[in-house]
Amino acid sequence: PTSPGGGVGGSAPATAARVLTYSVTFPAAGTYDLYARIRVGANGPNDDSFFYANGFGSKSPTTGTDWTQANNLYNIGYTASADIVAGAGSAATGVWKWLNISQYSFGSAALVTFTVPAGALTQTFQLGAREDGLDFDKFVFGRHGYYFSVANLDAGQQGSATPPTVFVPTGPPLATGKPKYLGCAYSTAQAPNFGAYWNAVTPENGGKWGSVQPTNATTFNWGDLDAAYAQAKPATGAQSIFRMHTLIWGAQQPTWVKSLSSADQLAAIKAWMAAVAARYPSIDYIDVVNEPINTPPTGFTTISVPGTPAGTADPNGGGYINALGGTGTTGYDWIITSFQLARQYFPNARLMINEYSVENSATRAATYATIINLLKARNLLDGVGIQGHAFSTAGIPAATITANVATVAAPGVPLYVTEYDSDGPGDADQLAEYQRVFPLFWQNPSVQGVTLWGYRVGHWRTAQGRRLDVVAQPRHGRALGGVGVYQVGALGG
Incomplete structure (x- = not known):
């Protein structure tokens, strides 16, 4: 009505x-x-x-x-x-x-x-x-x-006038003393007690081009990215790993870039990289290109979702793939150009590529390996990201995940799980999925670090029952406690 x-x-x-x-x-x-x-x-x-x-x-x-x-x-x-x-x-x-x-x-x-x-x-x-x-x-x-x-x-009972005891973790981070890092996505929602659990920081959305320059080429919104960088690289105190996410992508890009000429798009990309490099001199890792298979910067959707078929114009989709060389002679010239520029602007950072759903698809894993080999041959690639989201691992046999990770690892470039999560309608369900999937990544000798894509209310999988975030109670949350016990006790390295 x-x-x-x-x-x-x-x-x-x-x-x-x-x-x-x-x-x-x-x-x-x-x-x-x-x-x-x-x-x-x-x-x-x-x-x-x-x-x-x-x-x-x-x-x-x-x-x-x-x-x-x-x-x-x-x-x-x-x-x-x-x-x-x-x-x-x-x-x-x-x-x-x-x-x-x-x-x-x-x-x-x-x-x-x-x-x-x-x-x-x-x-x-x-x-x-x-x-x-x-x-x-x-x-x-x-x-x-x-x-x-x-x-x-x-x-129907009266409450208490006495405030409840709030659990405050004291650290050290779960992966302290281990040869692999265990990090988390960083945002305002994820910030409380961050350093007590995690020794690597990735900005969740603050480092995406569309977040930093949403309106024009001269206005910058550095706030969220500054906060993430400061968490990893404080002026005083312990330093941790900072992963910049992300330079080039086909989503969450500035809408004003799409309408530029190819020459002006390339100039804008270079200015974007130069601005990041000047502001954050101690970046450890950079996702140079995010989701090159599933979300290239064509300006159109690549994967169909309900209500949005593949090929639909996306105002946030970049539309600058040709400014970077398009497919060219290799089929992936735009990716090579992106890494060449990144090597120029970030000579001391480790350059990474990042993709989702390679762990559950042999075809996509093989395509990813082809791209990895092209970059490796040109000395442009230092790390390979496998996102590890729940929608890529739930219901997938362990043998399938392991085989596809092996395909991605075959070129010999170190792997990193960059956006891990496991869902569950309840604590026990999520804990069981962590126990099933997490070791497949963490125990793999090719994987050098794992980043969780949020652990508190406000992360992007809250609606799917990711209950890892229940850390205000002394029990931490069963899945988080499970990761801690597994990480520190069972692995031994």
């Missing part, structure tokens, strides 16, 4: 039929937080929002200022009995989970608490429908400033 200021996707429920009204009698005056036990349907982010009144009393179903939207609930929430329920969490879709709505803000909206005055303990409270795949079980008003666990809320 639609109405002024309302409707699905609008700012209010739209009609009175889409509003639930409750009369709530409180035990005492005070300020309260709103908690909800919800279950998000199979459509995930299309099933995960509702409206709630931003104060007590009857509200207009068509007045947006009467309502606050709770949205993007599909990948947050709490399910474990001992979890303290706040405005985050990592529970996925299809499970009943608790959330402190008063501590959760969608779109930077103001946080809403509810004040009950003395002499007016009975109040009217309203909820409004937005998307039709979200189930409600319970709503609870809990004293603001108190801490409620899942068990407290399930049982």
Whole structure:
């Protein structure tokens, strides 16, 4: 339904039929937080929002200022009995989970608490429908400033006024003293306690050209990349490995580059490399070309996805492959040119290529090996990246992964697993997948280091149940503890 200021996707429920009204009698005056036990349907982010009144009393179903939207609930929430329920969490879709709505803000909206005055303990409270795949079980008003666990809320018990003990890891990083590094993607969401676990840093999105120069050739947004570099190379204290990700790619590129002439595109590429080299003099590794097989910078999609067939124009797709020489005589001249430029601008860094789904495809692994050999013959390649994402390893037999990694390793260039993750709907599922897949990479003598693509809420696989990020509790999260035990104890090197 639609109405002024309302409707699905609008700012209010739209009609009175889409509003639930409750009369709530409180035990005492005070300020309260709103908690909800919800279950998000199979459509995930299309099933995960509702409206709630931003104060007590009857509200207009068509007045947006009467309502606050709770949205993007599909990948947050709490399910474990001992979890303290706040405005985050990592529970996925299809499970009943608790959330402190008063501590959760969608779109930077103001946080809403509810004040009950003395002499007016009975109040009217309203909820409004937005998307039709979200189930409600319970709503609870809990004293603001108190801490409620899942068990407290399930049982209708009072919370605690004492803050919970928060586990703070002290390090050292898991791979300390080992011949291989164990790193992680870095972003604001991944930053807390980063150095206690990881001894290699890769900017998750901050080092992509489209992140640094999204609007024009003269404006630079270095903030996220500076933060990642500072994590690895602080002015004082221990230094760790910094992997720059990435110079050349067919996604997340500046839209303004695509419309330039080939000559101007090449000039822009050189300026981009020169700017990175000048600002970050101690880069250890660089993903010079990312996803040359699956996502070359043609300006068009290469791999079909639902709703976007291969060959669809992509404004973020670079469109500069011909400026680098196109396919040329080798079939991959543009890659060779990219590495020649990188060797010029970054003479002291180790130059890498990076690709996904080579571990599950013999054909793609063979193509990758061809590219590797072309670069190796020209002394342009120092490392080969295999991303190691869950969508490439889940359900793939260990023998298949091992055989394809061997194909990629055959040219004799060191391998690095650059974006590892394993999913799972629960801790035990994810732990089992880590135990199955992680050793295939870590124990391989050709693999010199592994980087996880995030470990906390906010990483790109949060919605798929990557529960490795549950590190606020003393148990760390079962999968993270499993990696730690495996890394330090079972490998021995």
